[in-house]
Amino acid sequence: MSTSTVPPEIAEWFDAREWRVRRHQSDMLEADDAGRHALLVADTGAGKTLAGFLPTLADFAPSRLDGDVAPEGLHTLYVSPLKALAHDVQRNLLTPIEEIGLPIRVETRSGDTPSDRKKRQRTKPPHVLLTTPESLSLLLSYPESFELFAGLKRVVIDEVHAFATGKRGDLLALALSRLQAIAPDMRRAALSATVADPEGFRAWLAPWGAIDEVALVEGEEGAPAEVEILLPDEERVPWGGHAATWAIPQLYELIRQNNTTLIFTNTRFLAEYTFQNLWDVNDDKLPIGIHHGSLSKEARRKVEGAMARGELRALVATASLDLGVDWGDIDLVVQMGAPKGSSRLLQRIGRANHRLDQPSRAMLVPGNRFEFLEATAAKEAVDEGQRDGEDFRPGGLDVLAQHVMACACAAPFREDALLAEVRSALPYAWVDADIWDRVLHFVATGGYALKAYDRFRRIVRDKVGEWRLTHPEHAARHRLNAGIIIDSEMLDVRFRNGRSLGRVEERFAASLSPGDTFAFAGMSLEVERIKDMELTVKASTKAAMIPSYGGQRLPLTTHLAGRVKEMLFDPGGWARFPDDVREWLEVQDWRSQMPSPDRLLVESFPHGKREYSVYYTFAGWNANQSLGMLITQRMEARGLAPMGFVANDYCLAVWGLRPVADPAALLSPDILDEEFVDWVQNSHLLRRAFREVAVISGLVERQHPGKRKSGKQVTFSTDLIYDVLRKYEPDHVLIEAAWADAKARMTDIGRLADVLETAADRLCHVELDRVSPLAVPVMVMIGREHTPQGSADDELLLEAESLAGQAMTPEKGEEGRRKKPRRLSD
Structure with missing residues (x-):
């Protein structure tokens, strides 16, 4: 045209x-x-x-x-x-x-x-x-x-x-x-x-x-992005850690060399941690800002305005700024840590330059060796124009319940007309008359087990067959509580004069006492008082810890995981890697096996008077966590005395007192039939999922006029209702909604099922006499899986070097001898 x-x-x-x-x-x-x-x-x-x-x-x-x-x-x-x-x-x-x-x-x-x-x-x-x-x-x-x-x-x-x-x-x-x-x-x-x-x-x-x-x-094609991976100066790519603290001096030099640099991190903790480290080396007093979703509106607006006016040399941010924000004068985008997906990386790269006919420049900063491989895979995907993304899934019934209530607040409705309207939305085209009836009666009464309680009676069908509110006050309560984003409960952080800095999680605030210091919004703050839902602070010059947040991890996409596996199984392509990364893979290939796109590699070895097994699934953290719980349960039943497990996006390490001679028996697909169901029902996962759907659906209200429930109060309320429903109405619509969330989002059952299917037909088990090179990154996480990323990097690196020494150095008489797989099922 x-x-x-x-x-x-x-x-x-x-x-x-x-x-x-x-x-x-x-x-x-x-x-x-x-x-x-x-x-x-x-x-x-x-x-x-x-x-x-x-x-x-x-x-x-x-x-x-x-x-x-x-x-x-x-x-x-x-x-x-x-x-x-x-x-x-x-x-x-x-x-x-x-x-x-x-x-x-x-x-x-x-x-x-x-x-x-x-x-x-x-x-x-x-x-x-x-x-x-x-x-x-x-x-x-x-x-x-x-x-x-x-x-x-x-x-x-x-x-x-x-x-x-x-x-x-x-x-x-x-x-x-x-x-x-x-x-x-x-x-x-x-x-x-x-x-x-x-x-x-x-x-x-x-x-x-x-x-x-x-x-x-x-759209018309633009200039291809220029993406590089930052490597340590004359040092080795770290074995473990996620914060990439090693890169701070080089990152600061990049900031000095460019007019404006936008630095992305995957978590709010890492944003604060990276900002603090940059400020510690900021001898030139360059204007550097920080931006994430827990900062106050005023703080975010101030930074956004300064960035738009070109007053900042660098800005450290989370996903709060990776979508569409148009600052055309950004010279360089930096991704700290693993990108987790090529589309996400492409989106963030696009914040640089923001002109179609000129290339955007980006620098990826891996925190460890697996993250280097992931960064390489993401860079090559971007170079090839390959995108990834999440699949569509059926719409949530808790969201549907919230929408029904919103419609009732606007005006009475006829259920057949509203059902036709709901079905015209793709996520809800699957809703049949039975599901619809269950959702309506949940909104109306709370369900069979709760209908005796007046506070759950929100809508009623009148004489002419229309559904309407039982009382006008329900509309105000709905508007006060409606929403989809369910963060952990937060406390406001304020100076004594009332100026708001933002919010920290209630869980973190509970660990503080007056006189404690913490770093937030780029400042060191001392706690003066904790009262109700507010944290009063004053500026401090003392060293400070950084708040941790319990938000969801960014998932490693299936597309990127597949690329990493293909990369590992292609020795001919290792020449493009740094010497230490190439040596790492070569010694792994010599001493053990490499993971492959169509097989599941499991390694077993003794270490420190314990027996370890490492499962290289590349299925993401959620699936690996779920697999760890299921495997340790089966080990317990078989008398293998499991002691614990730790997972990352790439693999799972499990340890106990007795060796695992037959991992295939621990990975049979029937584990999903009963054991998975029993585990989820008896774990915190289903309760946590129920807590979220109960809030989204409006069953439990967090906010009342002039007062907000604490996280403990919300948890108490939802746990009480959950126990009642599990006992008296196990097919309640919210139990079904919680199950859907627990399976899809919290346990990633789809990817877990793929791992088990691969294990059933194509499992490669290698028995070693000590830790393998590929196992070192996950082994150094043991004992630190609950430590905020970045806070223990120095200790972690010392332990990594000790483990790496065992993994990479052949023992006397081992030269020329390579361990062969004990079982190979093809």
Whole structure:
């Protein structure tokens, strides 16, 4: 399509900036003009956001209005996974609106928006509202929502890959179905740079069964990214550790050499830890900032503003900034530690430069040898343009219950009409009449075992067959507690004058006493008082510990795990590795075996008067943790006296008093039939999953007017209800929802089943007389698996060198002799 269809005012604005309207931008306009939904997959810096909003800008262009008055009311909804992204888009969207002179008002709405502005937005909305899935769901819970959204023309979903496959995507899919029912002509648009399965996302975006109505728009290719892996100066790649502390001096030099460097970490702890280490070597007093989700809104806004104005030389951040934030003057992106996926890495790399025709520069900093292999695999995947991502799964019943309650808060509903609406969302197309009836009656009474309690009675069917609230106060309680992101309970961190710094987890705060110091928000703080849900602090100059957080680990993708296994099994490719990494693999290949893409390698050896077995699954931490629990249970039943296990993304080490002669017997697939079920039901996992679904579904409320329950109070309430339901109603809809979470998210049963299937047919067991080179990285974790990453790196490295000495040095008489596998099942 030619750019002549772009309104002349907008075309002239492009010309004035010496830009051209890119093909994918005009294609998005064409799709909207044709009344079609659209999925845009385009590289970072390709102008995706402008492409998404181009139809909106065109609708307000004088040449298209042709003398008519500009439309009033809410025209376009923009939904993003991050509040920071919405604010960044607002800044960038206002530029063309003001310079072209379009009569468009733009506002944001999130948890940070003042309540008076939220109230006004429901009756006098802007033309464009930038929001998040949770805030949109809350808007739909108000009676005014029908009038508010009646004239809605478009919904633009940015970075759709970041949440479509999870519970936030479930909530958004249900919201889209409700919006489509209110405004039948509404068009949907979704944007992403890292979609691995465009057809899957087209199906998710479309109203159920209408995938042909979704145009797939592919962006112009940009300049390939320039990705390097940082290696120690004249030293060896570390055996263990994740914090990459060794790289701090080199990282500081990179900051000095570039105008602006964005440094990503995978956890909030590592963000604080890396920032502290950089500040310790910051002799030049360079302006370096920190950004993560636990910092206060004021602290985050201050850093974002400074970054946008080019006032920072470096910023250390978590995933709180890896989506779409457009700072075009970033010279270099650094990934500290393993990237865990090629799409995630590609997304983060795209924060650099942010121009399609110029390459983004990135530096990967591995914390240990396995992370070096993972970084190499991710770099090669990015070089080849290979993306990865999570699979779609059935929508969560706890999210569905929350949505039903939101709909009831807005107005009475008929169950058949709402079911048809729910089924039009792909995650819930599977919901049948029986499931629907169970969800409705859960929202209405809490379920059979709880229906005698009035506090669980939220909706009731009236005489005309409509479901309505039992009392108006339930609407206020729903809006106070609704949401999908269930963090650990947090305490506010404040100075005595009331200034907020952010929040730390209740679990960490419980370990503190007045006079203790901790590092937070880039400062050393001393505790003055802990009262209720607040931590009062003052500035300190003392050395300080860093808060740890219990958030979920980023999972190693199946795609990247497969690449690492292929790399290990290809000796011809080892020449491209540093000398010490190549030597590590060569000695492993000589003394034992290498893992392969189609076999499961298990090594057994004695060490320190114990017997160890290491299982090289490459299945990710969750699956390996689950496997460790199951294996130790079977070892106990067989009299092998297990003593413990430790896991990382790549392998699992189990130890006991007696050797494992037959690992195949411990790995038979029937372990999932009864033992897995028994273990999950009797472990903390199902209780923890139930705690989350109970909060999301609204069964347990964390917040009351003027008061918030502590984590202990929430846990007590959910555990009590869980015990009642397990005993009297084991088929309760929330027990089913908790099971789905425990299996998919907490134990990763899909990847665990793949490991067991491989073990059944293709297991290679090697018996050694001592630790193997490949086992050293996991062995050094023993005793430190609960230590915050980075805090024990020096000790860990000393122990690693001791183990490595045993693994890499042949004993007398061993030269030329290689251990052979005791069993090889092919």
